[in-house]
Amino acid sequence: MTAATARRGYVLVLTGAVLFGLNGGISRIAMDGGIDPLPFTSARITGAAIVLALLAALWRPAALRPPRGRSLLLIAGLGLVGVAALQLTYNVAIDRLPLGIALLLEYLAPVLVVLWVRAVRREDVHRRMWGAVACAVGGLALVAQVWEGLQLDALGVTMGLLAAVSFATYFLLGEHNVGTQDPLHVIVWSFVMAAVLMNLVSPSWRLPDLTQDVSALERLDHLSVPLWLPLLWVVVLGTVTPFFLQLVALQHLPATQVTMVATLEPVLAVLLGWAWFAESLAGVQLLGVAVVMAGIVLAQSARRAAPAELPTPQ
Template sequence: MIERVTTRNPRLGYALVVLAAILFGLNGGVSRVAMGSGLSPESFTTLRITGAMLVFVAYAACFRRSALIRPKGSAMLLVIALGLIGVAALQLTYNVAIDRLPLGIALLIEYLAPVLVVLWVRFVRKEPVRGRMWLAVALAIGGLAVVSRVWNGLTFDGLGVIMALLAAVSFASYFLLGEHNVGFDDPLRVILWAFVVATVAMNLIEPIWTTPSLDGSTSLLGRLEDHSANPWLVVALVVVPGTVAPFFLEMVALRHLPATIVIVVAMLEPVIANVLGWAWFRESLTPIQVLGAIAVLAGIVLAQTSRKLETVLPQP
């Protein structure tokens, strides 16, 4: 049975999104260490999603068994779409991107998603948008051109850029899906079953039993390359604080804030990723590239605020 949201607490929603963005941002560095232990992006994605699904199921079995009841009808179709696009496709393309690109650049490209959303609602849904949309698109594309220094030719890995763009498309799809009746159902049930769908999909692509051995220790890379950790501990950090916690926090936040607000606040993630890339992995941007990154972020904010019809969660 679908239950309605009875209360909304915007302050709680903001706090949840900020915490989720911090966890997602930090997880980019930890994920890179995990893949450095010998895991391919495909094996790592299967391990991450399957592990997260098991944690969600275990939690629901102990504390909220109603979340184990499979959604039905259109609710299940939404969950399937979230699982295939918003979890499996997004995580796989993201992991390939951060494995091949500087961490901050991969996140900047992924966060073109809000710009794609505005273009979708303008030309496909035919919704009215403010004129600032065109400035937003120009800032985002121009900023990325500056960051990637296109005048020198593409300075980043081509496949990495393609995967980051596909991550942006997947993220935009997740955002558009999330605007539909996510506020009506238990967030735990929605995210649990989305991860069940994603787990099935990823195990068809790269079965978990083909995961290579992770014995010994793995380097923490970058400025911490002289230090090491157990690779299974690193994977556990990716699964619980890096996946389960932020995905669930953002799903709960959507019960208290419009999806349009959630996506803008979540932009803290690429900011954190750029700082982390500099502090941990010695990645740096020239002053003009920093200006390009700021232009991209400004374009994203303008894009999200250019929609005249803001989608809101159902009222009690």
């Protein structure tokens, strides 16, 4: 791998992380504008599935072949849990918690992945895994200030933790699929299956009037935009584009490096929460954020046999 190739990969994955970080704020505009998390999730997944399918038709038509056999079961699990459940729990979490804290909870997934492969698959992992677990749990205790009683919304915390479980499932199932299949094929059909499920639960076309103007919220509340604009952003620039960028980044960098750089997203979300949503964190909570991030980085490097991850589905 040349230095130029590595730089290109880092630019791609950093751009994807920034877009994913911004996506949380844009999603808040749409949900505050009157779209409930269920139909919002349906609309986002359905829109992304359509765009991904069109890209596959233009770029790699073979990716549109339906999966079969064991591959069908794995991709179905990936789509239903790793995409649909993840996006729903994530949307509820960012709607009820400070943006940075919601993403910190979700990004406990790498820790869960390492624990799973050690306890269930009996794979060898580095001893730093236990330091990662300690950092993750201790850092979250600092963020939540548990000595003062839980100050965070209970449902939001529950959804954030379920998002971490769903995210870990995404990595574990995706590892099986991407090892033998085209990642674009896996992503397209995962989103298609997730879209089918979400439209059965909450049809994506049952949305409020998308032409109405909604506030850009908090420090930008003097601005208003039509409701269709944040929804379009979330589909194109908050889902498809960062997915594509990180997919291409995997052609320039090892998957472990791509995933580690992508963990900058929670840090960006904390900064975004402060700059846009006027969210303030006490000094001890900022320390907790740093400790959790240290745990995430340790967890990423704790597994000796690194999986071939998919792009992050935020």
